[in-house]
Amino acid sequence: MTPSPTHRSPIAVRPVESRRDVTPFWRAGLAAQGGDPAFSPPLLHELNLTITPGNTPFARDNDGRAWTAFRDGQPVGRIYAVKDHAHLAIHKDGAGHFGFLEAIDDDAVWDALFATAAAFLRERGLTRMTGPFSASINHECGLLVEGHDTPSTTHTNYAPRYYARQLERLGFVGIKDLIGYEGPVAGSPLPGRVKRARARWAGSKDLVIRSAVGREAVATLNAIYNDGWSGNWGAVPVSDAEASFLAELAQPLLPRDWTTIVTWKDEPIGVLAMAPDVNEAIHGLGGKLFPFGWARMLWRLKVAGTKRVRVPVIGVRRAWRGTRVGAMAAASLLADAVEKAQAAKVERMEVSWMLEENRSVINLVASLPATHTKTWRLYGKEL
Numbered sequence: 001m002t003p004s005p006t007h008r009s010p011i012a013v014r015p016v017e018s019r020r021d022v023t024p025f026w027r028a029g030l031a032a033q034g035g036d037p038a039f040s041p042p043l044l045h046e047l048n049l050t051i052t053p054g055n056t057p058f059a060r061d062n063d064g065r066a067w068t069a070f071r072d073g074q075p076v077g078r079i080y081a082v083k084d085h086a087h088l089a090i091h092k093d094g095a096g097h098f099g100f101l102e103a104i105d106d107d108a109v110w111d112a113l114f115a116t117a118a119a120f121l122r123e124r125g126l127t128r129m130t131g132p133f134s135a136s137i138n139h140e141c142g143l144l145v146e147g148h149d150t151p152s153t154t155h156t157n158y159a160p161r162y163y164a165r166q167l168e169r170l171g172f173v174g175i176k177d178l179i180g181y182e183g184p185v186a187g188s189p190l191p192g193r194v195k196r197a198r199a200r201w202a203g204s205k206d207l208v209i210r211s212a213v214g215r216e217a218v219a220t221l222n223a224i225y226n227d228g229w230s231g232n233w234g235a236v237p238v239s240d241a242e243a244s245f246l247a248e249l250a251q252p253l254l255p256r257d258w259t260t261i262v263t264w265k266d267e268p269i270g271v272l273a274m275a276p277d278v279n280e281a282i283h284g285l286g287g288k289l290f291p292f293g294w295a296r297m298l299w300r301l302k303v304a305g306t307k308r309v310r311v312p313v314i315g316v317r318r319a320w321r322g323t324r325v326g327a328m329a330a331a332s333l334l335a336d337a338v339e340k341a342q343a344a345k346v347e348r349m350e351v352s353w354m355l356e357e358n359r360s361v362i363n364l365v366a367s368l369p370a371t372h373t374k375t376w377r378l379y380g381k382e383l
Helices: 019-033 044-051 057-061 085-091 107-123 160-168 190-197 215-228 240-253 293-304 324-343 359-365
Strands: 011-015 063-071 074-083 095-103 128-133 143-146 173-184 207-211 260-265 267-276 308-316 346-353 371-382
Touching: 011 019, 011 107, 019 044, 019 063, 019 074, 019 095, 019 128, 057 240, 063 107, 074 190, 085 095, 095 107, 095 160, 095 359, 107 128, 107 160, 143 160, 190 324, 207 324, 207 371, 215 240, 215 267, 215 308, 260 293, 293 308, 308 324, 324 359, 346 359, 346 371
Parallel strands: 095 128, 308 346
Antiparallel strands: 011 063, 063 074, 074 095, 128 371, 143 371, 173 346, 173 371, 207 260, 260 267, 267 308
């Protein structure tokens, strides 16, 4: 949709250069989606941490920049572009990434944002643009193209249907779909089924699940993640510094025993992370934690609890894929998570994102039972 000629004020695209520029960047999302009941605005506090230039290990290691689009002094869109050095070293595809995308349904706004981001990437010798990655494949990624009838869960993208149309108008094509499954927690047969299977398995006593707590656990989690995901489409390892930063960011929000490691004969071989639905906990706060939002959010997370949880990470090291031990490890991790969710009186669990080709994990998640409820699409085009 393009506004009538009488409303075509010029679009000004300005870079985010300091913390004070983050608030208009954040407000651009409200301008685009603030009236949609399924949209949960990101926390301004979290955007300050991740978008302020040079503020995170990822930002310091890579060449990225964010911009806000203004019309008549009001924010109407935003975008981020980055030359991800680790991605390029591994995949050698000449692709720069875009992300943190929000914009009103106005061709001029989208044209201005993507022209700015594309010029930034071309200046750095890149020949393709792919995304959205906010800020990398190890963070929030993909554009919601199926599943608009329910709110997004914590750290997943929600986007109006016109976002995909605007990207396609600009020449982007879908290059990979990420999927989410969701199902009820109460009455799930999975824990009982796994217990019975382990009772018949001679190796059961050597497979142990423990909570991941402390700095040493972060390093172990990151090592398993980087190894287990290394063969996946678009995979890029998480640096130790970035893993520590992400752990510190998540620590106040996560129950202590909801991130788990599974060991086989004392060797850590698998990991699962489960998070309460922070979007549900911040509903009605308008994305602001201060002065009283922080206390309300923590009360909802720690005392009242959320009705939904999300499992963003479940997997085993590559050496154990396709083995009896690996299959039992993954099933045991998910069964343990279901039991903890049941104890917390959680109603529904979402597992996302999963690659469509990862049938072993999808089949396991489907046994909750759960069904395919959301699809997020990654797009690309030549520059």
